Amino acid sequence: MSAVVTPFTASEPRRLGLTVLVRGLEVQAAIGVHAHEHGRLQPLFVDVELDLGAAPIRTLSDTLDYEGVARIARDLAAGEHIALVETFAERIALACLTDHRVLAVKVRIEKPGAIPGAAAAGCEVAYSR
Numbered sequence: 152m153s154a155v156v157t158p159f160t161a162s163e164p165r166r167l168g169l170t171v172l173v174r175g176l177e178v179q180a181a182i183g184v185h186a187h188e189h190g191r192l193q194p195l196f197v198d199v200e201l202d203l204g205a206a207p208i209r210t211l212s213d214t215l216d217y218e219g220v221a222r223i224a225r226d227l228a229a230g231e232h233i234a235l236v237e238t239f240a241e242r243i244a245l246a247c248l249t250d251h252r253v254l255a256v257k258v259r260i261e262k263p264g265a266i267p268g269a270a271a272a273g274c275e276v277a278y279s280r
Contacts, residue, residue, distance in 0.1 A: 169203040173220045178228035182239060182262070189232065195239065195260055196271065197224045201247055202255035202279075213252075220247060236260045240276045248278055255279035 176199075179192040199220050208214050223246045233239050240258040247256045256278050261271035 166205045166207075168205050169208060169214070171201040171203060171215045171217055171220070173197065173199045173217050173224075176221055176224055178224055180228035180239065181232040182234070182236060184234045193262065193264070195228065195236065195262055196273075197243070198257075198259040198261075199224070199243065199247065200257040201253050203252050204254045206252070215250065215252065223247065236262050236272075237274045237276070240274055244276050244278050248280070253280075 176197040178195050178197060180195050181191070182188065182193055182195065201215060201220065203214065206213065224243055227233075227239060227242055227246075233242075237260075240260045244256045244258045247253050247258075257275065258277075259273065259275040261273040263271045265272040
């Protein structure tokens with residue numbers, strides 16, 4: 152005997168959330184703790200996920216311009232030497248949270264070439280309100 156499946160019917164679909172993404176952004180940064188890493192730039196790959204919740208999106212002002220997210224990472228990379236990729240990720244995350252629409256943020260940083268034989272090493276941080 153087969154079960155009868157009744158499709159869910161609702162008058163309006165309900166949005167569960169909106170995530171704005173920037174993935175695989177390559178930046179050149181002065182980063183690292185070792186002496187051979189000082190005085191030179193190294194590539195980092197940056198992924199950022201921003202949770203904007205379920206608020207309605209009708210205009211650009213209701214969402215985030217992902218170029219602004221990329222600008223945060225680029226500006227940080229262009230700044231002073233940072234010892235740890237963890238610090239780099241944390242600074243991006245906290246800068247994104249200055250926008251009141253961001254309910255949560257996840258930042259992943261990959262540093263290719265950090266470990267011989269590995270595609271990359273790095274970290275991921277997450278914050279929420």
